[in-house]
Amino acid sequence: MRGNTHSSFIFLLLAGLIITGCATGIRFTAEEDTAEGPFYNDGLEDDTGVKKPITNLLAGEKLTYDVSWIGIPVGQLILENHGLEVINEEEAYHLSFTTISNEFLSNFFKIEDTVHTWISREGGYPLRFEKVIKEGHYGRHEVVEYNQERQTATYSREDKKDRKPRTMNIPPDVQDVLSMVYWLRRQPMGLGKQLRLDVNADEKNWKVEVEVVEKGLFETEPIGKVKAFAMKPSATHNGDPLKKGDLLAWVTVDRRRIPLAFEVETPIFGSAVAVLSDAVLPPMPEDQLESDEEGEETPEYIYEAGDWIKGLTQAVDKSYNN
Numbered sequence: 001m002r003g004n005t006h007s008s009f010i011f012l013l014l015a016g017l018i019i020t021g022c023a024t025g026i027r028f029t030a031e032e033d034t035a036e037g038p039f040y041n042d043g044l045e046d047d048t049g050v051k052k053p054i055t056n057l058l059a060g061e062k063l064t065y066d067v068s069w070i071g072i073p074v075g076q077l078i079l080e081n082h083g084l085e086v087i088n089e090e091e092a093y094h095l096s097f098t099t100i101s102n103e104f105l106s107n108f109f110k111i112e113d114t115v116h117t118w119i120s121r122e123g124g125y126p127l128r129f130e131k132v133i134k135e136g137h138y139g140r141h142e143v144v145e146y147n148q149e150r151q152t153a154t155y156s157r158e159d160k161k162d163r164k165p166r167t168m169n170i171p172p173d174v175q176d177v178l179s180m181v182y183w184l185r186r187q188p189m190g191l192g193k194q195l196r197l198d199v200n201a202d203e204k205n206w207k208v209e210v211e212v213v214e215k216g217l218f219e220t221e222p223i224g225k226v227k228a229f230a231m232k233p234s235a236t237h238n239g240d241p242l243k244k245g246d247l248l249a250w251v252t253v254d255r256r257r258i259p260l261a262f263e264v265e266t267p268i269f270g271s272a273v274a275v276l277s278d279a280v281l282p283p284m285p286e287d288q289l290e291s292d293e294e295g296e297e298t299p300e301y302i303y304e305a306g307d308w309i310k311g312l313t314q315a316v317d318k319s320y321n322n
Contacts, residue, residue, distance in 0.1 A: 026261055026273060027219040028228065028250060053186055053257050057093045057119065059083040060282035063259065065274040074105040077274050085118065087127045092118040097178050109136050117178040123148065126179040153200050171198040171205060184210060185257035189229050191215050206235045218250050218260050222279040227253035228260055
């Protein structure tokens with residue numbers, strides 16, 4: 001899968017799903033099908049589902065998804081928050097999304113892709129986007145610098161230094177294909193709600209609409225049975241829809257808005273699913289406040305760019321496990 005095609009699939013919330021296929025199965029029960037009425041099952045009735053999501057990003061969060069295709073495990077997807085760094089003299093959260101093929105798939109087509117975004121701590125928009133693609137014999141290293149004040153995005157290729165950077169105009173507060181995931185998690189949600197945002201990807205500005213289409217109960221191995229919203233995204237560029245397949249994503253109803261699973265339907269690859277298999281969850285802000293009152297203050301460190309490679313950032317601190 002080559003550059004533009006790859007990032008278009010990421011644009012439907014998470015990359016790699018179409019190549020790395022279908023996971024352990026979607027265990028979702030719609031509200032109308034629950035045994036004891038709307039959202040009343042296994043002691044879950046205390047959560048009304050209307051709590052406002054947390055507005056800050058939680059440094060140290062690491063979410064891992066098992067992926068398989070037609071029942072065959074083929075790899076993993078990993079979302080990480082590496083903590084705060086300074087980008088262009090501004091504090092920003094460093095987020096990454098990694099797609100890794102397992103030994104089985106690597107025998108045919110090895111995938112080791114990493115996408116990074118740096119989200120302004122103050123503004124909530126991306127300051128920099130970086131994509132490192134390693135797929136079979138194909139490689140690509142792209143960097144996008146966002147100037148939200150001037151409303152420009154500058155694309156460059158680290159693997160092709162002779163290629164001149166290209167600058168384009170962007171809408172105010174535009175998101176990239178990874179920061180979009182975290183933007184969505186910070187929005188109030190409810191059944192039937194439609195969320196709209198601008199996304200910059202592949203040197204194009206896209207209009208994205210995400211509709212909350214269903215609510216119910218979702219079960220995963222690391223966090224058990226929880227209430228969840230199902231979301232369906234769509235995108236257009238100059239009025240033309242993105243035709244790369246249909247996607248559904250499930251997130252928890254609680255304030256964390258944890259992405260639980262992703263399912264893609266495409267005409268070529270069929271159904272593709274990734275399901276949460278492991279979760280490293282840092283303390284919620286209110287839990288941290290209680291610790292601070294007891295004299296156990298845990299400062300939010302600012303890391304040097306590149307510390308994540310050395311394993312020094314908060315995303316690898318296993319003490320955050322629930």
